[in-house]
């Protein structure tokens with residue numbers, strides 16, 4: 001008999017997790033979402049086999065329960081589980097971008113005979129919704145797990161086995177460490193991206209030309225400001241302490257820059273940029289996972305003849321060599337994905353710029 005996976009929240013991440021589980025396991029996937037539309041799309045794309053009418057109904061015989069809703073909803077659902085009947089030995093996990101409050105809340109599941117292991121796949125996109133779900137979304141990314149102290153190692157391995165189709169690299173962190181680090185590398189940058197956009201919006205009131213000029217670097221640095229406001233509102237509220245600390249140190253750094261500019265301190269300004277460049281250039285391009293890493297660029301492509309030659313033609317026109325090209329998905333009525341591999345980061349960056357100029361949607365995972 002097939003085992004049952006129940007996913008609550010069938011958006012970008014819930015849908016991608018479902019697809020990656022299916023890659024490796026012959027399972028029955030049941031889904032629940034507040035949005036009828038998301039459920040309809042998830043069913044028609046065969047991302048799920050069955051729709052649950054309620055969460056209570058869906059959890060009953062599930063071997064694996066995954067919450068992929070905004071983090072405040074996940075917290076509430078975990079609390080609700082205490083009132084439902086659950087299958088003995090089931091594993092409960094989530095994909096939320098914050099961990100401490102969720103893991104704290106899940107202590108209430110201890111007496112239910114199930115094990116909660118917090119999770120956070122560290123990859124995604126500014127897109128939302130199940131139609132953007134991709135089985136390869138987490139390939140080579142880190143997948144953080146935050147098991148409570150004393151969690152049976154066999155259950156952690158069992159969860160990793162469920163999720164092996166993500167082809168991610170699993171690491172364990174404490175929830176506090178997770179929130180501090182995710183705050184710095186992900187949550188805080190979202191605040192900055194949104195604030196940069198607000199600044200331009202204000203200037204636009206005085207001079208509408210500014211939006212038309214906002215290209216290149218501005219678009220790169222603010223891409224993430226197009227992400228879901230509901231999701232990011234919840235993340236900020238859940239990771240309040242880390243974000244307040246980061247804001248404080250950022251504000252003081254901005255004050256220092258202000259002084260350097262006021263004083264026209266050219267050498268200190270140069271050092272500021274040089275140090276940032278050195279650190280950024282030294283960042284690992286991509287952490288190696290179970291499969292070798294390449295300089296990969298993913299391109300959403302409409303499913304029509306000639307599209308591959310169009311993409312390769314654009315690269316050839318700019319003398320960018322490919323080391324590999326793979327079609328990852330082609331299904332009726334949805335975009336396919338091309339995985340383009342390059343020899344160097346520089347080639348990948350140039351390819352991304354030129355393909356975006358030609359209106360292709362590209363992303364790096």
Ligand SMILES: NC(=O)C1=CN([C@@H]2O[C@H](COP(=O)(O)OP(=O)(O)OC[C@H]3O[C@@H](n4cnc5c(N)ncnc54)[C@H](O)[C@@H]3O)[C@@H](O)[C@H]2O)C=CC1
Nearest residue numbers: 009010011012013033034069070071096097124125128129
């Ligand atoms: N977007 C990203 O790149 C990443 C997001 N995450 C986390 O994944 C979770 C889901 O985010 P996405 O999939 O990106 O968002 P999404 O907006 O694509 O999907 C969220 C889904 O949850 C559903 N939902 C909302 N409230 C609900 C409720 N009360 N009951 C049932 N369903 C409900 C929505 O209808 C939607 O389908 C969030 O906790 C987020 O922090 C984690 C890693 C990456």
Ligand SMILES: O=C(O)C(=O)Cc1ccc(O)cc1
Nearest residue numbers: 097121122123124125126224
């Ligand atoms: O779009 C991007 O680059 C992201 O930042 C995706 C993302 C969003 C939330 C997460 O918790 C992890 C990754």
